Amino acid sequence: MDKINQFIDERNWRRFHTEKDLALSISIEAAELLEIFQWKTSDEAKEDFEHLKEELADVLIYSYMLADKLGVDIDEIIDEKLIKNKIKYPIETNE
Amino acid sequence: MDKINQFIDERNWRRFHTEKDLALSISIEAAELLEIFQWKTSDEAKEDFEHLKEELADVLIYSYMLADKLGVDIDEIIDEKLIKNKIKYPIETNE
Amino acid sequence: MDKINQFIDERNWRRFHTEKDLALSISIEAAELLEIFQWKTSDEAKEDFEHLKEELADVLIYSYMLADKLGVDIDEIIDEKLIKNKIKYPIETNE
């Protein structure tokens, strides 16, 4: 997160970063990641491995930026969500 | 990541998780996050803070699962992407 | 389009409909359509045919609303795009 923040601040980009535009950016990057799989199987898409890594990184970078902007801790919100999912999908039911 | 993997394995869900479907799931979760901002300002959306945290967590969980499936390290791919962005957007140009 | 406009005006919803929020809504509806295919083959998804029709209709309704808001004619912009694509992808190359 420190490196991401430094990158943004050096470019004075923070003023553009409303929560709404960050959420929108996550969707855009997620679609760029998805585009690598368009008309392809997973195996065919993986031939473009460098591209996959870059687009996945972009999704993560914007997600971390939104978490930072909202003042929430990433590990904490994932933990909370997993606990909720455990209640929603108990082990026995298997789906 | 350990907790996420444990959650998945306990439910025997891994067989569904092709890379393509994980990429598709990231897009779907990103859109659910975006939906909280639909017809709203960022401030109005933040009134639904619990929901924001949950949907952001879902984007992160699927992103981590795809990283894990691809065998890549999250911190590493973010680092690599930031270095590329530094070359693409040098500090001087500011946009 | 007349029916869509009537539906909106009867509910006094037009004030919410900025172009940005309409574009965002198209993405959200597209993801809801995509969700029907999550962890599934096309054939499995088609078992949920009513749902498919509804979500596809939602994508179209918001797309028509954005076209209307921008003052563009749907058939015309599709025609223009197909002409551009014909130049970009000539018949001989086949991808």
Next chain:
Amino acid sequence: MDKINQFIDERNWRRFHTEKDLALSISIEAAELLEIFQWKTSDEAKEDFEHLKEELADVLIYSYMLADKLGVDIDEIIDEKLIKNKIKYPIETNE
């Protein structure tokens, strides 16, 4: 629709077009449309009017292709959806 079908058949592209990949393509194009609004107001995005028209056309083209593939009539599914929405959102409640 005839023009779209002719364009596809001339290029022998139909074999790639599963329903799942068409749904995925609608999401990708919707995100490309959304990208025009990234970090911008609606008015700023409209300065890129040609681009807006093109990306909206792409969403429509893939939506029509999916409708065609599913064998459903566009006007009919929109009509059906508007009737359902009228029940879901009666005029009196205004939201």
